[in-house]
Amino acid sequence: MLARYTRILLRFWKNCLLRDLSFRTHFLVHTGGEILWIAMALVFLKVIFANTRQVAGWNEHQYLFLMGAHLLVTSLFEMLFFSNCWRISERVRTGDLDFVLLRPANAQFLLSFERVDYTTAANLLVACGLCVYSVVALGSPITVGRVLLFLLLVAAAVAILYALVFMFAVTSIWFIRQTSMEHLWFYTVSIARYPAEIYRKFAAGVFWAVFVFVLPVLIVANLPASVMVRTFDPRMVAFMIAAAAVLLALSSVVFRVALRWYRSASS
C-alpha cells in the first residue's frame, strides 16, 4: 500500500521535473523574481534594524531566521500543493474531476500530489541559507534535537497550510467558480510573514486568537522559528502538531462530504 503510493508519488515528481525542465525560461524568470523579492526583503530588514534593535521581541538575526523559516514553509507549500489545490476548482468546472475519481487510488492523494512546482526549488536553498546564516550569527548552541524538532514543526506547518487551502479549494464543488484562491494565498503569506506578537493588541487580540488557534496561519513560520532561536514553549509545540493532525483529518472529511454534491459537468 505504502510502496504503491510512494511509486505513484515518485512518478508524479519525475513527470513534473521533465515538464519544468522543458520550460527553462519560465523557470529562470520565476527564480529571478523570487530572488529579487528576497533581496528587497533583506534591504527592508536592514532598514528596520538601522532604526531599532528589536521588533516585537525579535532581534535582527532572530528576525532573519523568521524570514528564512517563512520562506521555507511557504516555498514548500507552493512547491508541493499550491498548483494542485488551485487546479481543483478548474477540474470541478470542466468535469475533469471524473477522471481522478475513476482511478484506483485515493482521490485526495491524486488531487493533492499530481504536480510539483520545481520553480520554487531555488527558494528552498535561499531559505536554508538564511536559516543557517542567522543561527550561526546568533551563536547560540544548536542541538540535533532542536533541529529535528524544527523540521517536524516545518512539516506540521506545511500540513496546516495544505489542509486549510485544500478545504477552501474543495468548496468549489459547491460554489463552482473560484478565482479568489491566489488572493487568499497572498493574504495568508503576508499575515504569517512578521512576528505574530505584532497582532496581540490589534482588534482586542481577537484577530491574533483566531489566526493562532482556529485558522492557525500565524504560527506556521513563527512557532518553528521561535523554537529554534527564541523560546521553546512545549504547550504550543504540542498544539501545533495536534492542529496539523486534526486539520488533515478534517480536510479528508470535508472532501468526502463535498464529493456527495459533485455532479460532473457533462450534459
Next chain:
Amino acid sequence: MSSRAVRKYAVVFKVALAERLVYRGDFFVATFLRFLPIITTILLWRAIYDGAGRDNVGGLSFANMVAYYLLVMVVRAFGSMPGLSSGIARDVREGDLRKFLLQPIDYLTYLLALRAAHKLVYYVMAVGPYAIVFWLCREYLPALPGARSLGLILLTLVGTLLLGFVINCLLGLLAFWFLEVGSFLYLFMTVQYFLSGQMFPLSLLPDGIRRVVTLLPFAYETYYPTLVLLGRMPAGDIARIVLVQAVWIVILAAVVRFAWARGLRRYAAFGG
C-alpha cells in the same frame, strides 16, 4: 490636436466609460480587500516604533507612516496601469495592431483615452470605500489641504498618471523587439515596487542609495507625490516635483514615440 481629433478620442472615452460601468459587481469588496495587507504593514511599523523608543523613523512620525501607506494607495490609483503594457505587447505579437494602423486613429492616443475613462470610472466607484477607510484612520491623516495646495496636489496626481502611462507604454513596446516580454514585465514590476517607494518610504534608504533612487522617474511616480499628499512639502518643493515629473514625461514620451516609429518599421517589415 484639431477639434475633430478631440471629438474622435472623446468617443473612445465615452464608449470605454459605458463598458466599464457594466462591471461593478464585487468592486466594493475588492477595494476593501486591497487595504488588508496595509493592516499588517502598519502593525509591523507599530512594533518598529515601539522598539525604536522614539516617534521618528526616517523623519516620519508613526502617524505619518500610517498615512504614507494609505496615501500610497491613492497615488497608485493614478499611477498604476494594470494590463497596459501586457495589452500593448499582445497587440504587437498577435497582429491586432494592424486594425489600428488601417484606421485614422493613433494607437497610443487611443490607449490614453481608454485609460482615462477606466481611471475615471474607478475613482467614481472607489471614492466610497476609500472615504470609509480614510475616515476610520482619520487620526493618522494630515489635515485636509487648502484650496491652493489642492490645485498643486491634483497637478502632481495628473503627472503621476501620465508618467505611469508613458512608462508602461514603453515597456509594452518592447514587444516589437522581443517575442516574449511577460517575464521581463514581471521582474520589472517587482523592482518598481521597491524603487517607487511602495515597499517603504525612500527616505529610509542609506544616503548613497537614496540619492540615486530618488533621481529615477519611479520616485516621481509614487514616492514624491505621496509626500505631497502627506502635506510635508512646502509649495516651492511641490512645484519642483511637478516640474521634474513634466521633464520625465516629456523625455519618456519622446522615447515612446521614437520606439513606436522604429518598432512600426520592423513590424511592417515582418507583416505579410
